[in-house]
Amino acid sequence: xxxxxxxxxxxxxxxxxxxxxxxxxxxxxxxxxxxxxxxxxxxxxxxxxxxxxxxxxxxxxxxxxxxxxxxxxxxxxxxxxxxxxxxxxxxxxxxxxxxxxxxxxxxxxxxxxxxxxxxxxxxxxxxxxxxxxxxxxxxxxxxxxxxxxxxxxxxxxxxxxxxxxxxxxxxxxxxxxxxxxxxxxxxxxxxxxxxxxxxxxxxxxxxxxxxxxxxxxxxxxxxxxxxxxxxxxxxxxxxxxxxxxxxxxxxxxxxxxxxxxxxxxxxxxxxxxxxxxxxxxxxxxxxxxxxxxxxxxxxxxxxxxxxxxxxxxxxxxxxxxxxxxxxxxxxxxxxxxxxxxxxxxxxxxxxxxxxxxxxxxxxxxxxxxxxxxxxxxxxxxxxxxxxxxxxxxxxxxxxxxxxxxxxxxxxxxxxxxxxxxxxxxxxxxxxxxxxxxxxxx
Numbered sequence: 487x488x489x490x491x492x493x494x495x496x497x498x499x500x501x502x503x504x505x506x507x508x509x510x511x512x513x514x515x516x517x518x519x520x521x522x523x524x525x526x527x528x529x530x531x532x533x534x535x536x537x538x539x540x541x542x543x544x545x546x547x548x549x550x551x552x553x554x555x556x557x558x559x560x561x562x563x564x565x566x567x568x569x570x571x572x573x574x575x576x577x578x579x580x581x582x583x584x585x586x587x588x589x590x591x592x593x594x595x596x597x598x599x600x601x602x603x604x605x606x607x608x609x610x611x612x613x614x615x616x617x618x619x620x621x622x623x624x625x626x627x628x629x630x631x632x633x634x635x636x637x638x639x640x641x642x643x644x645x646x647x648x649x650x651x652x653x654x655x656x657x658x659x660x661x662x663x664x665x666x667x668x669x670x671x672x673x674x675x676x677x678x679x680x681x682x683x684x685x686x687x688x689x690x691x692x693x694x695x696x697x698x699x700x701x702x703x704x705x706x707x708x709x710x711x712x713x714x715x716x717x718x719x720x721x722x723x724x725x726x727x728x729x730x731x732x733x734x735x736x737x738x739x740x741x742x743x744x745x746x747x748x749x750x751x752x753x754x755x756x757x758x759x760x761x762x763x764x765x766x767x768x769x770x771x772x773x774x775x776x777x778x779x780x781x782x783x784x785x786x787x788x789x790x791x792x793x794x795x796x797x798x799x800x801x802x803x804x805x806x807x808x809x810x811x812x813x814x815x816x817x818x819x820x821x822x823x824x825x826x827x828x829x830x831x832x833x834x835x836x837x838x839x840x841x842x843x844x845x846x847x848x849x850x851x852x853x854x855x856x857x858x859x860x861x862x863x864x865x866x867x868x869x870x871x872x873x874x875x876x877x878x879x880x881x882x883x884x885x886x887x888x889x890x891x892x893x894x895x896x897x898x899x900x901x902x903x904x905x906x907x908x909x910x911x912x913x914x915x916x917x918x919x920x921x922x923x924x925x926x927x
Contacts, residue, residue, distance in 0.1 A: 493510075503848060505905075508814035510852035511859070513805025518860020519799075520794040521891055523868060540588065540635055540724035540776060542761050544569070547772040553678055568719040571707065576767040577725070578622035580628050581753065582760050588635045588726035589620055589628070593710045597679035597687075597703050603667055607676055611658075613710020613720075616645045617733035632704070635726055636695065643672045643691025648706040654684070661700040676703075678713060694840035725764065727772070729757045736896060747793040763809055802902055809906030813845065815816045824914055834915045841911045845903045853899025860895070861887050 512728060548567035569591075577586055593613035600606050615631035632647055646657035660670050676687040692823075694700060711717050731738075736756040740748050752759055757775035764773040817824070827837055 488761055503816075503844075505814075506809050506816075506845075507848050507852040508606075509805045509808030509812065510849055510899050510903055511811045511856045513795065513808075513902060514853045514856025515863060516801035517798045518857050518891060518895050518900055519863040519867065521894065522861055522864030524791060524794050525888065526889075534780075540590070540726045541729065541757055542727055542764065542775050544723035544725060544764055544768065544771050545774045547653075547770050547771070561703035568721055568908065569713075569723065569769075571718050571720050573624045573768045574720075574723065574773075575620060577764065578620060578628065580760075580763040582727070582755050583622075583762060584662060585728045585755050586725060587728060590615055590632045590724040590725075591634045591707060591720035592722045592724070593707055593714075593716075594721060595710050595714050597676070597678055597686075597713070599676050599684070601668060601670065601677075602675050603669075607666070607668060609664055609703055610698075610701065611705060611710065612699075614704055615707055616648055616650060631844045635724055637694070639699070640694045641691050641909045642693075643689075646690055646709075647707050648708060651706050651712070652707045653712070655686045655688065655707055656832040658687040658703050658705035658709070659693045660689055661702050662692055662694040663805040664702065665692050687708065690700070704710070704771045725760075727757070727760050728755065729760065729775075730755045731825075732756060736777045749913040794859070796918070799806040802898065804904040806844055808902050809845070810909060813907040814910040814913075817841070817910045822902050822918070838911055838915060838916065841907065841914075842904060845907045846900060848926050849899040850896060852902075853896045854892075857892055857895045858887075862901075 491919050501605060546567035546569055571591060572587060574591060577583065577589060580586075591614070595611050595613065597607060597609050597611040616633060617629055618631045619627040620630055621627035631640075633639065642661065643659065646659060648659050653923065656675070660668075670689055670692075672689055672691060674689045675707075676689070678685050679825070687709075689702070693704060711719060735751065736754070736758050738747075738751060740759075741761060743751060752762070760777055762774035765771055824837060
């Protein structure tokens with residue numbers, strides 16, 4: 487009898503049930519879309535802002551040491567301190583290794599030589615990684631380097647190939663301004679003077695960046711090390727990492743915290759905690775966050791996340807009010823049925839269970855449809871807002887549906903439906919059955 491009454495209520499009140507279901511559907515669609523975007527918004531914003539450079543810089547700790555004699559700083563301007571390139575593989579072994587999306591070591595040098603047509607060359611150069619496979623010996627390698635950390639650089643030609651470096655030849659790209667000054671073109675060569683023997687640089691491309699790189703030569707790190715005779719040396723390392731926005735706890739000194747709080751601080755992906763772990767992994771290093779990049783990422787993430795939660799809360803509230811109004815109207819129309827069931831001996835709990843079962847089935851059905859619609863909306867919005875032109879038209883099913891969200895969305899739909907219908911159900915159960923039946927006569 488219970489299930490018969492349940493099915494009859496859906497058959498006889500299709501319009502009311504459709505309106506309530508539509509309210510739940512629209513609410514869960516908006517909530518699903520916001521939650522799906524919120525799960526990936528940190529990575530998306532990081533990828534968008536990563537074009538402006540790394541958010542952590544690593545350099546030798548000795549660079550901060552002051553060497554003074556008689557009050558005069560006698561520390562060499564060029565600085566002899568350096569880090570070891572071989573130590574960089576340890577970055578793949580820190581706690582937040584998977585949050586590191588890019589690594590680019592640098593070794594600035596001076597190139598002195600001449601071009602094939604006899605033009606003298608005396609220019610700044612930087613040794614870099616180009617599509618370098620960074621691996622700690624276990625797990626997948628991270629393909630990284632300067633092009634990955636600086637996607638806004640415009641290249642005409644090809645990046646140097648690290649494997650092409652030998653004892654007497656190497657590849658390089660030249661900045662647009664320097665190329666114009668020296669009359670260099672792709673496939674030209676520069677004969678350099680090295681510590682041990684000359685090295686010939688073959689120009690494979692011309693790069694334009696809009697900054698100091700336009701006045702430099704860029705060559706593989708191993709070639710720069712060979713030219714100055716400092717194997718395994720790097721002067722500076724740029725690191726791009728996905729981080730959590732900085733808060734008051736992030737700015738705490740971990741060494742001043744209790745062991746329990748220090749572990750909490752250590753296990754949160756703050757830029758400071760990742761920099762701290764980098765200092766632990768690389769001997770003689772000093773790692774600091776680039777606050778301009780890091781705080782910009784944090785501020786944007788906070789504002790967008792706040793907007794998403796506001797939209798989700800508004801959608802839930804609107805759905806709850808709509809369900810409440812629909813249920814109030816439905817119960818008003820069924821007062822006679824409620825009075826008859828009460829007069830025949832039906833308990834308040836049984837009647838309440840009937841209405842809650844109707845609402846629960848409606849929430850399950852509408853919530854499932856809302857999950858599907860919201861997942862599709864999130865994929866479409868993500869492709870349009872964060873994707874490049876033409877993306878979002880061929881999305882895989884795994885890119886659209888997030889199974890983790892389904893129980894969350896269904897639970898929210900049930901909560902909204904039950905919370906919205908409870909006032910109307912309670913009011914109906916407080917009515918006097920005899921008064922209801924007399925009013926229907």
